[in-house]
Ligand SMILES: Cc1cc2nc3c(=O)[nH]c(=O)nc-3n(C[C@H](O)[C@H](O)[C@H](O)COP(=O)(O)OP(=O)(O)OC[C@H]3O[C@@H](n4cnc5c(N)ncnc54)[C@H](O)[C@@H]3O)c2cc1C
């Protein structure tokens with residue numbers, strides 16, 4: 001990625017939308033909207049001082065909403081260009097309130113609330129579409145109770161929980177436990193504010209709050225408005241402390257998730273959704289189980305699948321190694337339902353097809369290996385580029401030229417074409433680049449001939 005940013009022959013137009021494509025192979029005119037970031041890209045040094053001070057917090061899409069970021073943000077730490085962007089929907093200043101803290105703090109003077117979108121036009125010989133994929137939304141499968149049960153997560157969410165730069169710094173804290181910890185933090189803040197009010201009363205009257213409260217309950221201070229208010233404030237304070245103490249006690253018993261279940265083919269190989277195999281999910285579940293075991297050697301994982309498709313050089317060996325060294329058990333069976341057991345433990349109901357038995361087992365966390373779905377907005381994108389889509393809404397190519405779209409000069413690679421893993425996507429990207437280079441070389445030689 002860094003190489004792309006530095007390459008003299010590559011102009012990177014991030015945070016931009018293609019609005020119109022006209023012309024034909026060798027001579028396309030592409031209209032691009034460079035969306036306003038409210039931050040000048042060439043001035044921003046990516047220091048992050050603005051994000052540190054911004055008071056407006058928003059769920060972080062890069063962390064799958066499991067963490068939060070500020071309204072001025074960089075999508076992820078290694079992003080190129082390393083500039084920041086203001087999220088206008090959440091920025092106080094852009095929502096008409098008073099703020100501007102980021103502008104005051106930015107030493108590079110990069111914040112520009114008056115910035116507008118810019119429309120630019122590019123003349124290119126060939127186009128490569130590499131818009132990737134989206135994650136199938138598992139809430140379409142009601143029996144898996146995604147979002148209903150806190151400890152049922154997607155594989156992508158699990159990746160963020162496993163990541164050292166993620167919302168839990170790589171600790172497998174269960175979402176149900178994280179919700180309790182967040183509640184404790186909110187109650188602590190409330191208790192602190194309420195304690196301040198009590199402190200003011202105590203200072204003013206040189207008396208303890210508990211003493212005033214007790215005497216008030218016994219019928220004293222009926223004509224003393226100040227002490228009446230004080231006693232009521234103390235009662236409200238106790239109402240905060242009681243659940244706070246109960247939750248703190250509960251949190252003492254929390255530990256990281258140790259019993260993991262991975263459910264394969266969620267939306268894939270399922271005629272209700274996508275009949276195809278998404279190709280990469282068997283391997284990413286094994287990878288995630290191995291990494292989880294590296295984080296905590298006592299971690300056990302059960303991978304439920306119709307079969308494990310470890311189809312590439314070294315993949316079968318990796319699967320076996322996972323079983324031998326990383327406490328992974330492979331169960332051949334389709335999971336029919338996930339229920340909630342005690343302590344928010346998801347209980348997996350499944351048929352073990354090898355033993356021909358319906359079984360159930362409780363886990364600390366269940367991870368859904370979701371299908372590779374066409375990227376959102378693919379229909380509009382296909383219209384803009386004039387390319388055809390296949391029956392599943394990936395960009396159509398011919399089986400003999402798997403990077404050629406239906407329009408000459410427009411190529412496609414990676415999951416925009418069909419589900420595939422990173423090495424395959426990279427190989428296809430090289431192939432698409434080579435097809436595009438053929439056109440560029442031909443144009444150059446025609447130009448040279450015309451000059452000669
Ligand atoms: C949980 C999980 C774990 C995985 N782990 C692995 C793994 O360990 N190894 C492996 O090989 N594969 C893994 N994969 C698969 C891997 O994610 C894909 O193979 C790979 O991302 C495909 O690359 P791509 O460039 O085609 O698409 P993407 O990675 O999706 O990239 C597409 C890019 O295009 C951008 N984009 C989308 N629409 C537009 C638009 N209209 N205009 C401009 N830009 C747009 C997107 O923002 C994105 O940056 C995993 C997948 C999942 C779901």
Ligand code: SF4
Pocket residue numbers: 050053054055056070071072086090091092093094099100101102103
């Ligand atoms: S002006 Fe907006 S982006 Fe800047 S600090 Fe305030 S809320 Fe955050």
Ligand code: SF4
Pocket residue numbers: 264265266268269276277278279280281282283305307308309369
């Ligand atoms: S790769 Fe595995 S989990 Fe993914 S769809 Fe294919 S069989 Fe199912």
